[in-house]
Amino acid sequence: MSSTSGLRGQAGPNFFKILMRFGPLMFLFALMLVFALLNPNFLNPVNLFNVMRQISITGLIALGMTFVILTAGIDLSVGSLVAFSGMVAAIVAKGGTANTLSLGASAGQGFGWFAALLAAVAVGTLAGGVQGLVITRLKVPPFVVTLGGLTIFRGLTLTLSNGGPISGFDASMRWFGNGMIGPVPVPVIIFALAAMLCHLVLRYTRYGRAVYAVGGNAEAARLSGLRVDRILVSVYLIVGFFSGLAAFVLAARLNSAEAVAGIGYELTVISAVVIGGTSLFGGIGSVGGTVIGAALIGVLVNGLVLNNVSSYTQQVVIGLILIGAVAFDRWLKSRARG
Numbered sequence: 001m002s003s004t005s006g007l008r009g010q011a012g013p014n015f016f017k018i019l020m021r022f023g024p025l026m027f028l029f030a031l032m033l034v035f036a037l038l039n040p041n042f043l044n045p046v047n048l049f050n051v052m053r054q055i056s057i058t059g060l061i062a063l064g065m066t067f068v069i070l071t072a073g074i075d076l077s078v079g080s081l082v083a084f085s086g087m088v089a090a091i092v093a094k095g096g097t098a099n100t101l102s103l104g105a106s107a108g109q110g111f112g113w114f115a116a117l118l119a120a121v122a123v124g125t126l127a128g129g130v131q132g133l134v135i136t137r138l139k140v141p142p143f144v145v146t147l148g149g150l151t152i153f154r155g156l157t158l159t160l161s162n163g164g165p166i167s168g169f170d171a172s173m174r175w176f177g178n179g180m181i182g183p184v185p186v187p188v189i190i191f192a193l194a195a196m197l198c199h200l201v202l203r204y205t206r207y208g209r210a211v212y213a214v215g216g217n218a219e220a221a222r223l224s225g226l227r228v229d230r231i232l233v234s235v236y237l238i239v240g241f242f243s244g245l246a247a248f249v250l251a252a253r254l255n256s257a258e259a260v261a262g263i264g265y266e267l268t269v270i271s272a273v274v275i276g277g278t279s280l281f282g283g284i285g286s287v288g289g290t291v292i293g294a295a296l297i298g299v300l301v302n303g304l305v306l307n308n309v310s311s312y313t314q315q316v317v318i319g320l321i322l323i324g325a326v327a328f329d330r331w332l333k334s335r336a337r338g
Contacts, residue, residue, distance in 0.1 A: 023332070024276055024289060028296045035303035042306055049185060055298035056191035057253070058265060059291065060246040062272040063198045064128075064239030066290045069273050070202075071215045071235050072282025073135070073142040077149030078243045078269055081127055082262035084153040086247035089120035090166035090257030093173055113173035113252075120251075121244035127153065128240020132233035150266070157259045167256035177253025187249050194242070199287040211235065215282025264315070271318055272297050275325040297321075 035042040061078050068075050093116035095109040110116075127149070134145050179186040202208035213221040214231050222228045251257040276293025278285025297318060304314050 021277075023328075024292045024296060028292055028299065031296065031299055031303065035299065035306065038303070039306045042303060045183075047302065047306075049183070049188075051295075051298045051302045052188045053185045053253075054302070055294050056185070056187035057246050057250050058268045058272065058297075059191045059294040060194055060242045060249070061239070061265060062269045062276075062290050062294050063194055063287065064235075064242035065269050065273050066198070066276075066278055066285060066287060067202075067211060067235040067238045068142075069215075069270075069278050069280060070211050070282055070285050071232055072218075072280070073232065073235065074146060074270070074280075075128075075131070075149075075236065075239050076143065076146040076266050077127075077131065077153055078239065079262035079265035080150045080153035080157065081124055081240065081243040082247040082250065082265060083157040083257075083259060084127070084160075084247075085120040085124040085244040086251040086257040086261055087157045087160050087166065087259065088123045089116040089244075089248050090169070090251055091160065092116045092119040093169050093251075094166055110170070113170070113176065116169075116173060116251075117176075117245075117248050120248040121241055124240040124242070124244020124247065125237055126240070128236040128238070128243070129233060131240075132236030135236070136229040136232050154259075161257075161259050163259055165256045165258040169252065169255055173252050174255055175252070177249055177251070177255075187253065190245075190249060194245070195287055195291050202287055207231075207234075212283055215284075217283075267315075267318065267322070268297060271322040271325075274322060280326065 032042070041047060061082070065075060065078065093110045093113065095111060131142075131145050131149050134140055135142050176186055176190070181189055202211065210221070210226050210231050213224070213226060214228050218228050221231075247257075247261070250261060254261075272293035273285070273290050274280060274293070275296055276285070276289030276291070278289060300317065300321070301314055304317065309317075
């Protein structure tokens with residue numbers, strides 16, 4: 001009798017642990033099945049590649065946000081930083097703002113796509129590092145610092161562009177947003193390579209273990225000899241880098257850098273990370289989960305569009321799913337422990 005009850009006690013937690021690990025993936029497949037039944041065009045290869053291309057932009061930022069949230073931090077400035085980094089990249093690519101409204105590429109006037117890429121990632125990384133230093137040196141909560149960054153970077157973008165777009169890049173730059181390698185869009189390949197690199201860093205390096213340790217218990221990590229403040233600054237450098245990279249790809253895809261770019265990306269990116277199983281309290285999560293979370297949101301938005309659901313309703317749905325994902329995650333953890 002006692003052995004039977006013991007087996008039952010083990011079966012419960014094991015089931016909940018499995019659900020914690022594979023729940024987002026199962027939900028993703030279930031969502032794809034539902035949309036495929038509602039609209040056969042959903043499984044059209046062209047549509048699926050379009051979904052993957054859309055995921056790649058916010059997915060890149062979500063990779064960086066995973067590092068931040070693993071340390072129990074948050075970055076609300078990523079959308080504005082995408083706009084700012086993209087505008088700087090556009091100015092470098094065009095050689096200034098004199099030809100702001102030109103829709104055609106200005107041959108011989110800009111500094112080329114490589115300089116634009118370097119400018120975007122440099123601005124993003126620098127901005128992330130500054131925010132990390134303010135958080136660690138001045139002991140200001142990440143929420144407050146990055147909320148301030150949200151308005152600062154948007155204001156800087158509007159100042160640089162005078163509120164207007166900068167458009168018309170050469171073909172070599174546009175290739176990073178619209179090009180194909182075989183049947184696969186270039187942004188998808190960039191996202192996939194970045195995801196694999198982040199996975200290797202978090203899973204197999206000393207730095208990755210340190211990030212998890214800081215998120216699990218910062219004081220214990222400090223007492224064990226880890227330089228907690230340096231690790232915290234580094235994760236904001238990483239999310240800044242990926243925001244800059246995403247800004248470059250987005251500008252290349254749209255053939256334009258706009259002051260309104262990235263609005264609402266904060267919600268989408270944080271939702272992708274949290275829905276993918278990364279705990280807002282730090283120490284738990286994975287890159288694979290973030291990729292699934294980003295895919296889930298992309299599939300959800302695409303499926304709603306195909307079924308003529310308004311963009312306003314889409315925001316409501318994503319917000320509800322974010323709240324539900326956090327609540328479900330906490331419930332699963334409590335059952336797994338019990």
